[in-house]
Amino acid sequence: MNNEMIEFPVRRLGLAEPGDAALTRSVPIEAPVSIEVGGIGYAVMMATPADLEDYALGFALSEGLIEAPDQVRRVDAHPIEGGWALRIWLPPERNNIALERARKRVSESSCGLCGIENIEQVLRPLPAVTARIATDRAAIAAALASLRDHQPLGRATGAVHAAAFCSPAGDILLAREDVGRHNALDKLIGALARAGIDPATGFILLSARCSYELVEKTVRAGCPMLVTISAPTSLAAERAVQVGLTLVTLARADSALVVSDPHGMIA
Template structure:
């Protein structure tokens, strides 16, 4: 499946401050419901760009803690269905109990409140502790920031998608995935790295988004030592990063960066 998701042409009426008006066409990013199924069991529906779906399958499965490595996914099939896509993922038999357990937590409802407490524990499960190693040089982060636009073809066309990049220790961008959702873009990047057998090798992830706790958790589960985002973090994101040992660099712009302490 190709990098850079689908877009479609949309007509607009452009009105300037001087009241001049004209009809224009421009590309807009498509947003598609992606239904995810594991071994025939419905699991989740994501709103995503319908591209790089194999990568999404691997990265999402890792983020959900359903797999530890790429070999535990036996097959991925993407099918166009009415109003969206169906992503069928076949896991090794020894992973199926994890799917059933996660589905139970996703759908459990009870008036007693106990299930709610249990689901809160599931929402903030213990993260693996990683060794971040030496930090990337500040110059490497600024170099990656300066280069990111050149690796975002879909965003150049539409102005409406996020990017997640794997950057080498010197700031060179090795791999990028784009999606309308920041979580999906990171899942696709992690999935592409899993499928390719790539490690972080002292590099870092650069995301064109704010830093939410879910992105920190994806980084920790993927063994990512340093997470760089162009917008601000939440307090919970900082707490979860500290818990996992992930180094956070936020509000990363061309003139300054903030390193969480």
């Protein structure tokens, strides 16, 4: 069973160019994924139900439910009526953290705000970025140029986001895709943890606008640099500057916008 996409009948409607036609189009699967922690419902996310073990680990790390990958004892993922169940099993002391914040609701994507009840918690302090890498504009250009090669679902459907981890030289080492940009980043963070790759040793490239939650997830993962192909929001830019995250946005083949580079990592 393909958990990434399906073939869907559509009709081409001629506008500037004439020629209506009946077609079959590949579309990404978007399904409710019920996330349970220690047997208790924590969240329901709309996601692409592939790489769910990566998603579970990255979600737990991004949410602060765990501090290290080995605190996840087991992950169970299986289809249920109407969607998917993703069950995460943690030690009792970590389960208590989830229980205090557990709240079940449906969101368009993993937004980084699960179980948060007030603005103060949303704006909780982030750790300062301490990792450093030596990279340059050529590395950013190289990663951008090869990103499409790591987006099989995106090439097939044109409807998903990608998150990629790149070496300082711009080589893409791992990539994950999802209908939600936050989900794609959580999957990438989980995949890095499972592969034993330290996020501090490279930079993250996202095929998305740069929102506050993506900055937060990058910083909490310990990665020193984030590159996005679209523009940042005000809070994303402010938070990056506050904690010393190198942030590059509107990254295109011909140029990019450096929002923050406090340590002069980009030559």
